[in-house]
Amino acid sequence: MSCSPLQLAIILFFGASLDLLQASPGANVPWTTYDYAAGNMTYGGGATIIGPPAQLSSINATLTDTIQMEATGGQAIQLNSTGQYAELTAQAAANSIVVRYCVPDTAAGGGTNYTISLYTNGVFAQKLPVTSQYTWLYGSFPFVNTPGSGSPRNFFDEVRLSGLTINPGDTVRIQEDADDAATNYVIDLVDLEVASPLTAPANPLDVTAAPYNADTNGVIDATTALQNCINVAAAAGETVWMPPGNYLITGTITLPNNAKVQGAGMWYTTLIGSPSLYNTSSSSRVRLNGNGNNIQLSDFAITGFLNYRNDNEANDGLGGTYGTNSTISRIWVVHTKTGIWLENANGLVIDSCRLRNTTADGINLNTGMRATIVTNCTTRSTGDDCFALWPESGSSKYVIGLNVFTHCTAQLPFLANGGAIYGAVSNRIEDCAFTDIPYGCGIYIAGTFPIGSGNGFSGLTVAQRCDLTRCGGRDPNGWSWRAALTIAPGSGSAFQNVTNVNINHINITNSLCYAVEFLNNANSGVVSNVTMNLVNISNYGVQVAGVYGVWAGPWNGHNVTGSVNFEGLTVNGDVITFMPVSGNDVVNQVPSTFTFNFVPAPAITPVASGNTLQLSWPANYTGWTLQAQTNAPGDGISTNWSIVSGSTTTNRFSTFLDTTRSIFFRLIDL
Numbered sequence: 001m002s003c004s005p006l007q008l009a010i011i012l013f014f015g016a017s018l019d020l021l022q023a024s025p026g027a028n029v030p031w032t033t034y035d036y037a038a039g040n041m042t043y044g045g046g047a048t049i050i051g052p053p054a055q056l057s058s059i060n061a062t063l064t065d066t067i068q069m070e071a072t073g074g075q076a077i078q079l080n081s082t083g084q085y086a087e088l089t090a091q092a093a094a095n096s097i098v099v100r101y102c103v104p105d106t107a108a109g110g111g112t113n114y115t116i117s118l119y120t121n122g123v124f125a126q127k128l129p130v131t132s133q134y135t136w137l138y139g140s141f142p143f144v145n146t147p148g149s150g151s152p153r154n155f156f157d158e159v160r161l162s163g164l165t166i167n168p169g170d171t172v173r174i175q176e177d178a179d180d181a182a183t184n185y186v187i188d189l190v191d192l193e194v195a196s197p198l199t200a201p202a203n204p205l206d207v208t209a210a211p212y213n214a215d216t217n218g219v220i221d222a223t224t225a226l227q228n229c230i231n232v233a234a235a236a237g238e239t240v241w242m243p244p245g246n247y248l249i250t251g252t253i254t255l256p257n258n259a260k261v262q263g264a265g266m267w268y269t270t271l272i273g274s275p276s277l278y279n280t281s282s283s284s285r286v287r288l289n290g291n292g293n294n295i296q297l298s299d300f301a302i303t304g305f306l307n308y309r310n311d312n313e314a315n316d317g318l319g320g321t322y323g324t325n326s327t328i329s330r331i332w333v334v335h336t337k338t339g340i341w342l343e344n345a346n347g348l349v350i351d352s353c354r355l356r357n358t359t360a361d362g363i364n365l366n367t368g369m370r371a372t373i374v375t376n377c378t379t380r381s382t383g384d385d386c387f388a389l390w391p392e393s394g395s396s397k398y399v400i401g402l403n404v405f406t407h408c409t410a411q412l413p414f415l416a417n418g419g420a421i422y423g424a425v426s427n428r429i430e431d432c433a434f435t436d437i438p439y440g441c442g443i444y445i446a447g448t449f450p451i452g453s454g455n456g457f458s459g460l461t462v463a464q465r466c467d468l469t470r471c472g473g474r475d476p477n478g479w480s481w482r483a484a485l486t487i488a489p490g491s492g493s494a495f496q497n498v499t500n501v502n503i504n505h506i507n508i509t510n511s512l513c514y515a516v517e518f519l520n521n522a523n524s525g526v527v528s529n530v531t532m533n534l535v536n537i538s539n540y541g542v543q544v545a546g547v548y549g550v551w552a553g554p555w556n557g558h559n560v561t562g563s564v565n566f567e568g569l570t571v572n573g574d575v576i577t578f579m580p581v582s583g584n585d586v587v588n589q590v591p592s593t594f595t596f597n598f599v600p601a602p603a604i605t606p607v608a609s610g611n612t613l614q615l616s617w618p619a620n621y622t623g624w625t626l627q628a629q630t631n632a633p634g635d636g637i638s639t640n641w642s643i644v645s646g647s648t649t650t651n652r653f654s655t656f657l658d659t660t661r662s663i664f665f666r667l668i669d670l
Contacts, residue, residue: 025467025507026409026433027352027376031098031193034088037073041190045175047084050186051075056544059513063476063544067102067155069438070381070412071188073470076102079185085119085175086187094192096162096267099128099174100380102155102186105136109145110307114182119173120166128159128174130185134307134335134357137383141415142309142359151476153439154414156188156381158334158356162195162267195267197244198299204241204262205233216245218272223251226271234259242300244268249286250277255320257292263300266332266354270301273316278305285316286336290345293323297331304336309359309383315341317358321368321397322348333358339382344368344397352376359383362410365403367394367452372403379410385417385444386410386434391424391455400455401425409433410442417444417482418471419463423451423496426459434484435469438512441482442471445501447490448521456496464670465505472511473543480555481544483514485535489525489560497526497562504533504670505641512543515571518552518594520560527562527594533668534568537585546584550576552596553589563595567669602667614654617667622651625670631662641666 034041036049043049051068052075068074077086103114111132118125135157139149166172174187200206207214207222207229214225226240226247233240239260249271255261263269277284286302297318304316317336318328322345332354333339339355340363342348350372355362362379365372365388379386387408391400401424409432410418418434418441421427434442443463447456463485472484485508489498508515515537518527541547549571552560569576571585578598580586588596602621607614615626626647629640644665647653 025431025465027378027407029378029409030195031191032091033189033191035072035189036077036086037075041077041086041088043077043084043086045084046081047086048078048080049075050078053543055542058546059481059544061544063474065151065153065476067186069473070153070155070414071186072412072436074436076186076188079176079187082176082178085173087171087173088190090166090168090170090172090192092168092192094166094194095164096160096193096195097164097172098158098160098191100156100158100188101130102135102157102188103130103132103182104184105132105147107147109136109138109147111136115180116185117175117177117180118161119175120164121170122173125164128161130159130182131157134305137414142311145308154381154383155186156412158380160267166192195265197264197268200241200243201239201262203238205229205236205238206241206243208243208245214247216243216247218246218248220248221250222247223249223253227253230259230261231256242269246270246272248272248274250274250284252283252287252289255288255290255292255295255297258294259292260296261300262298265299266301266330269299270303272303273305275305279307282313282316287314287316288318290320290322290326290342292321293325295322295326297327298329301332301334302336303334306335306337306359309337311360313337315360317341321345327351328353332356339363339379341366342369343394345372346370346398348372350374350377355379355382357381361388362386364388364390366390367392367400368396368398369400369403370398374403374405375407377408380412382413383415384413385420386413387418387429388420388422389424389427390422390449391451393450393452396452399425401427401459404428404430405432407431409435410437412436413439415439415475417441418468420444420446421461422446422449423455423457426461428462428464429466430462430464432466433469434466434471437471438473439475440473441486442466442468442484442508444486444488445498446486446488446521447496447498447525448488451496457499457501459500461501463503463506466507468506468508468511470510470512470542471508472513472515474513481513481547483517483551484508484511485516487518487527487530487564488521489527490521497528498530499526499528501530502670503531503535504668506535508535508537509539510542511537511540513541513547514549514551515540516550518560518564519555520558521555523558525561527560527564530563531565531567531669532569533566535566535570537571539572548587549585551587551589552594559590559593561593563597565597565599567599567601599669604665604667608657611657612654613657614652615665616652619651621667623648624667626653627666627668629664631664633660633662635662637664
């Protein structure tokens with residue numbers, strides 16, 4: 001028998017046979033990312049490295065927004081003159097590229113256009129168009145485009161290009177040439193992937209054919225053509241086919257019952273807004289508005305041109321109501337206010353979407369969203385929460401709850417958090433990766449915003465099997481430092497307490513400030529029935545010194561009230577099984593109103609008889625979950641835990657023994 005370093009009951013036997021399921025946090029993406037911080041992109045010709053951001057002396061020190069704060073790993077390559085470059089060696093074949101970059105704003109704000117040069121194997125390939133017209137926001141929320149307002153943010157944009165030929169081992173170089181006119185270029189990362197166009201589905205209604213005749217060059221307005229084609233196809237039970245091309249859209253596309261719209265792939269079919277109209281009228285933007293059931297959208301991109309945020313204006317991108325039996329798959333949304341902001345759907349699936357460079361949320365599940373699955377989606381450079389569940393007041397057709405963000409990746413927002421839940425019934429964040437969240441939390445469970453009547457936390461809210469890396473920063477515009485994982489109740493009739501929450505299997509690495517915190521957004525919010533098990537913290541305070549690994553304390557004069565149960569907490573390799581009397585790893589600065597409870601682990605009793613192994617544990621731990629992993633004989637504990645089916649309804653388990661493998665068991669409270 002051996003004991004886990006997490007002080008949970010784990011036993012080792014040779015040979016017990018179980019089929020194991022393994023989970024990997026984050027989205028399974030079709031591209032390979034290259035960046036300096038990861039060590040797979042280099043630089044030369046005199047280029048320099050910016051970052052990482054300096055560590056501040058305390059939470060009271062002045063924090064100034066910098067470009068490197070919004071770069072991957074806090075570092076990027078800066079090109080300042082002709083001949084300087086960032087370079088990578090392709091690990092796999094590719095025909096498409098994304099470059100995340102920053103170029104300077106103009107003196108008056110509003111940005112301008114530049115170029116940067118792309119080389120493969122030392123040979124010039126073509127110019128990449130880059131711009132600062134949709135970056136560089138200033139001042140306080142919701143931000144403006146005038147440099148004189150100070151406090152800049154939203155530094156990075158992306159450019160994408162397909163039709164390349166890149167083989168494994170080829171060098172790809174982003175270089176400043178003499179005719180590239182920006183005073184400097186900051187190259188954060190490069191994505192390479194293979195993207196092939198799709199063929200039309202069987203018997204489609206082609207939007208480019210008569211009588212619709214939609215233009216594919218992005219010149220002639222295709223709004224009416226697409227809307228008419230959708231209306232006819234939906235009534236006939238057919239699919240609208242959008243062949244490769246750019247389709248100019250200057251208004252709302254309404255999606256009725258049975259609307260099915262498919263493109264040739266997000267690299268090949270694009271609904272594109274009008275640059276001249278986009279920032280003059282909110283009614284002239286690209287907006288696909290669901291208005292029915294059985295809506296199926298797939299395989300195209302939406303490109304807007306929004307350069308500001310006004311929450312009094314309607315959202316563009318994907319919005320509306322999607323009823324029942326609807327799906328949104330493989331949509332790439334850029335330069336809109338929100339990527340996907342939905343209400344009133346039951347059982348909607350959002351799969352493999354990319355949300356980039358929005359001025360507000362990436363995906364927000366709002367009023368009346370129930371049993372939604374958001375899976376394999378990615379965000380970068382969003383202007384608010386990357387993934388959020390907000391049970392806002394409004395007309396709800398369905399009771400909001402039972403939604404899940406699963407296997408998603410959130411990176412580099414220029415405001416707010418990676419994944420956020422603001423109330424409702426039994427919502428989950430699981431198997432997700434939150435990386436480089438410089439202004440907020442990786443995971444935020446809070447009563448921060450007003451909600452609808454009856455939409456407070458209920459059921460069981462869960463965050464599990466997630467990796468939080470370089471999260472927990474500070475927004476200089478009036479907000480305090482936040483932790484990588486924050487629990488924060490509110491108060492009053494429109495806000496709520498935080499109750500019935502389970503946090504498990506969370507890895508927090510290189511937190512910018514606190515790793516975990518409990519604070520109060522108001523003066524009467526309460527935390528109750530919150531459990532954290534198997535939370536592993538590796539390094540905290542990367543960007544600010546003198547902070548704590550796990551902390552409960554006052555904020556804006558309000559003490560957090562309530563308690564939390566810990567069942568398996570590790571901080572910098574040390575197992576925490578009781579409240580430390582000193583040090584910074586676990587600190588409670590409000591012991592009169594908040595309590596840290598450390599729950600002892602149950603013992604598992606093994607009995608072997610012949611080729612049968614029986615495990616038992618105390619009856620008062622019925623409801624806990626037995627997990628197992630099977631490894632090669634002699635191997636140690638890995639991460640490939642799986643749930644033993646039926647274990648939560650009993651305090652016994654039997655399995656067959658053989659002598660060819662090793663097995664570990666543990667009992668945890670999920």
